[in-house]
Amino acid sequence: MKLYYSPGACSIGIHVLLEELGAPYESQVISLAKGQQREEPFATVNPKGKVPVLERSDGSVLTEFPAISYWLARSNPAAKLFPDDLGEQARVLETIDYVVATIHMQGFARMFRPENFGPNEADREAVQSRGREIARNGLALLDKTLGQREYVAGSQFSIADAALFYVEFWAGRLNIELPPNLARHYARLRERPAVQRVIAKENVG
Numbered sequence: 664m665k666l667y668y669s670p671g672a673c674s675i676g677i678h679v680l681l682e683e684l685g686a687p688y689e690s691q692v693i694s695l696a697k698g699q700q701r702e703e704p705f706a707t708v709n710p711k712g713k714v715p716v717l718e719r720s721d722g723s724v725l726t727e728f729p730a731i732s733y734w735l736a737r738s739n740p741a742a743k744l745f746p747d748d749l750g751e752q753a754r755v756l757e758t759i760d761y762v763v764a765t766i767h768m769q770g771f772a773r774m775f776r777p778e779n780f781g782p783n784e785a786d787r788e789a790v791q792s793r794g795r796e797i798a799r800n801g802l803a804l805l806d807k808t809l810g811q812r813e814y815v816a817g818s819q820f821s822i823a824d825a826a827l828f829y830v831e832f833w834a835g836r837l838n839i840e841l842p843p844n845l846a847r848h849y850a851r852l853r854e855r856p857a858v859q860r861v862i863a864k865e866n867v868g
Contacts, residue, residue: 669700673715744820766805769797771837795837
């Protein structure tokens with residue numbers, strides 16, 4: 664397998680999952696800051712122009728965080744990255760969808776790429792402010808959902824925790840205070856050896 668990622672991007676969650684699996688994989692950095700996601704040869708690998716991308720051993724390519732994380736979990740059942748209980752499975756998928764579609768794409772995306780939401784420079788501050796509000800509200804909602812559980816699916820780390828991790832990580836970088844349950848969740852994940860290895864490999868501190 665080969666992971667295409669950009670340090671500190673949402674691909675960090677997939678990077679964590681690969682380290683959790685312990686299976687051999689290659690990795691290649693794609694610099695979003697330099698626009699490499701839109702250039703060859705990566706543009707052929709993923710015409711969508713974004714990370715993460717997972718190239719499987721048969722040469723086929725998977726894109727999008729939910730699809731990649733689900734495939735990794737289901738193709739490596741011994742790692743127990745996807746719960747057996749149907750209710751918890753639904754909770755995991757619900758969390759991933761909300762993290763990616765709302766907190767990331769509606770919240771943080773407005774902060775990172777305000778020009779995609781308001782082409783006028785005069786709107787930049789308002790767009791970013793709205794993004795911060797969406798992110799904070801979303802994190803507060805997930806804080807209540809998580810409650811006192813160790814992980815999204817209870818006592819077992821799952822692919823949903825890898826998704827939640829990357830927005831918790833971004834919150835720290837943008838000085839957004841995590842609510843208490845998420846703060847404990849994030850601290851717990853930072854203690855996992857797989858997470859520590861990824862942070863060191865991506866050099867994101």
